[in-house]
Amino acid sequence: MTTQTAPTAADTPITPAADRRASFIGLPENIARATATGGGALTVVSAFLAWTWTSAFPGDLTVYGYPGGLQWLVLVAGVLTTLFGLASYGVKGLGWLVPAGADAAIKLSALAAFATAWYTIGAISFQLGGLVNLEPGGYVAALATLAALIGALALPFDRPDTLPADPEDSGLDQFKHNASNGWTVFKGGFAATRTPAPARVLPAYAEILIITAVLALGLLVFTYGITTDYDELFLGFLLTAGLGFAAIGKAGLIARVSALSARHRNVTMVGAFVAAAAFPFTQSDDQYATIGVNILIFATVALGLNIVVGLAGLLDLGYVAFLGVGAYAAAMVSGSPSSPFGLHLPFWAAMLVGAVASMIFGVLIGAPTLRLRGDYLAIVTLGFGEIFRIAVLNLDGISGPDVTNGSAGISAIPNLNIFGFDFGAEHSIGGFTLGRFANYFFLMLLVTLVVVVVFRRSAESRIGRAWVAIREDETAALAMGINGFRVKLIAFALGATLAGLAGAVQAHVTYTVTPEQYQFAHAIPPNSAFLLAAVVLGGMGTISGPLIGGALLFLIPNKLQFLSELQLFAFGVALILLMRLRPEGLIANRRNQLEFHEKDEKDDAPATLTKAGA
Template identity: 75%
Template sequence: MTTTQTTAPEAPRGDAATKPYSLIGIPAPTGRALATGGGALAVVSTFLAWTWTSEFPGDLTVYGYPGGLQVLVLIGGALTALFGLASYGVKGLRALTPGSADSALKLAALGTFVTTWYTIIAISVQLGGLVNLEPGGYVAAAAGLATALGALSLPYERPETEPGDPDDSGWEKFRHSARNAATVFKAGFTTGPVAPPRALPAYAEILVIVVALALGLTVFTYGIGTEYDELFVGFLITTGFAFAAVAKAGLVSRVSALTAKHRNVTLVGAFVAAAAFPFTQSDDQYATIGVYILIFATVALGLNIVVGLAGLLDLGYVAFLGVGAYTAAMVSGSPSSPFDIHLPFWASALLGAAVAMVFGVIIGAPTLRLRGDYLAIVTLGFGEIFRITVLNMDGTSGPDITNGSNGISSIPNLNILGFDFGEEHSIAGFAIGRFANYFLLMLLITLVVVIVFRRSSDSRIGRAWIAIREDETAALAMGINGFRVKLIAFALGAALAGLAGTVQAHVTYTVTPEQYQFAHVVPPNSAFLLAAVVLGGMGTISGPLVGAALLYLIPAKLQFLGDYQLFAFGLALVLLMRFRPEGLIPNRRRQLEFHEETEAPTVLSKAGA
């Protein structure tokens, strides 16, 4: 008996890099045709009436004009059809999938199916059965089933790493292995392998960045302005699957590379796009959510210095926001303040940041010699001590400074150089209300925090923070003063939180101890701040901003769930952390950390007699 060992022939690169397999046994070409055709049919169905009555929100009774949830199905179907055509190599569309075309098609098709059938089920439940569907609804249901079958029949592939160069050695070999690890990810909501980008002119690269920012502003404006509950749930489904599909296609990696190359252009463009948000609103309703998102995001970015860069787990960070807010409230001229002081905003902002920094030093000096869980417990205790202290400063249990549970109320609106933030103003023909005024002011504060974060992370002290985070023992052995470096991070993060708190005090009119708990239904609080940093992407600028926006917007829009609100929210977090553990917008280092266990598939040998 002889034993022979054979190896499979070398597979082509790209989507067919390794041997695929289908979940339901339908051949892959048939699956692509089903998914692509189903996406196109879904687009057609949105121009038909889905129900005969306008009692379902969005008025899905109109022919030739998609409305409500039909718009989301239209987007999902169009994305599915485009990725499907790109998978066939259609000229001009292949550029849409520099990564994995089949993986992008699969996720887009599944998103179309889920959104379509969610709408069909919602219509049936709310109106009382499938009998309330018009022909367009049945066409949409069939299109959704076709996309689902097509998605399930597409092969699941483990992408192959780039072949190693035997002549590589030293640093080049390390760079090569890093590229391999960066292009091999687990299936799910992670980016696919990205082909080498084609060189574009500088103006074209900037144009791509502008389009990406405009698209982000459009998605955010649409999500924050959803008029009814069913539409927001559909928006979450469509956005989640669309982002995953675009990431798998490799477009997210391409845009990230361009933004890293043109950092200043990206920063200015993002600021302009955010500043345009109030001008897209017809009233001040959604600007209210916008300004609170900015406050939450700014504080999360400050926490990112402590957690993301220095690696210090701070569970009482929201207390520094409270220190800044109480400081500003006491010197704002409020009748509830024990001090008869009314400072201009620039003075109160600097004072709030300075007082918060002092508290950061006071708390950090005796505690930052601790590490890990011990430091987390101490900072958690500081947060509770702050809340209990301001609660007891009511003139009965302690000195009369903070009015106890009543807090400091009737905080006046800001007036900077004659511009009253509490009044409506007309700018370029657009009516800008109170919360829109504070939104623009908070945007300036956010810009300051972003610049501080960026300059700090790129500085010598920023490199020391990263060294401490990665391995404190090794950093100390290299001569880094760990205690001093960590204290600077703690103080700087506290100052940025205090700066945001000075604006929060004027926005909310009242500051009370209940606003600064570790865990509270309404953010910001320490738990939500930490979740925003981890969910968005530790050590990055845009990550905490996106994470904070999601963590504030989703609970605000899920209030219709009542007692199940936190359950649905927690489930969403579990899914996101399962499929995107490195965060929505991670840096390359964390991508490698979470995916370093993924290896290239091995070729199995077969023994024969």
């Protein structure tokens, strides 16, 4: 019988970095990089050429020297591809953009340019009747984006090192570091890693300027997305924005900006609200300000739900009912002629009535049910949501007491008038005319600020730490002396109160509150299903996550109404892809990110060869 001994780390040469990297297409790395970068630059040039001969296709893509419509999106994707390509060559000043490496970012930005350009060409051909309607610029864009994508796919990707481990070697005493390319290889079986380039320390004012520029860019992207005036442009915006965001994330730029904002949290929060407050000044009428105020309502309610789901870990499927309780309570005391009480309280009092009513319902529902866990709690909260809707539907004077007017709801809710400021009238500020919905946008922005402050202070308090402990392991938290029932009831009541505040504003914005507005699921939010999806999509346990998730989940269904029956199908497919590719959400909580990707890290761990005998 012979015995074979596994090679030790000392006997195994360390494989050069280039040999441990592979690509999908067998092109030399220098040629692939040049092709991707050159294709990105040519994509930028193609955006300044005419793509079609007629202005019948929306956006007017017939002009030489000035992009229009979808050409702007292709231009942005081409600029990203070019910048990432130049950064991969080590061009001075661009290294700050790719702290985690440029290759993965090039792939995604090139894919964004390719998908948007070819989608545009396909839409032109389908709508106008064939490829014959393309001008030379369209063909240039198609070939340039294809070349950039081929070059990007030919770039090598990092393959984990699988050096065999020596059972008698700790693996910590020998390593090799190549400072030129950032590779660190540990002998003894540790995987090779690409270490991000350290960020150069910037002065505080420079970091604040960067944060300001990012917030301004965010306002520009949001305004562009919300004001897209035709369907093809919005679909192209989704393609470019989604893949572009992923490319920036792969480059490590989002993590770097997040680190800057963490060092300047108060500046970032104030800057974010200033940027949001600037949105109504970018609009000439109330067409898109209407969507803006409804996005704020939906996103604020999602942030309140994040206390219940993201911090305390309680699955609430009837949360929209608390929004309805606040809206109905405020509507009944705000001077509506259809209200059975005949009260007309000032707005601050109506808001308090809505918030307190929602809090009382939160306590009444939570007290007998919060001893349940998991799916059982979800079923009970789902039942509460349906009970609320059916109850207000039947309180019509026929099936029950005349309190809510049944399906007609509480209508003709008067506009607010606070300190002589009429929210229903137009006002001129600095030469800008602000309409009714712009006025309510500012009011809702103040409510959002209150909710953000409450969420932040609560999450950082002792009760917030208790919520997280309950979420992670309720049994262990109870063993450590945490009163689980009391802690969960506080989360439930606080979340309901914040939803009631938003509901009081919603009642005045929509003029009317009806039972149909507060279903579990329907095509247009707010509803419980979309609220929960906004929390999961944005990132549980974070402040900005539900705000961004709520904005997306309100904006996208409103813009995709032309899909009619396919709208929910497209929404479902998008959620499946997101949960597969980024289960921790768009703005990830660090703890959740580590938990979701724990399996990936284990899968990347190299195999260990042990001694075997034959």
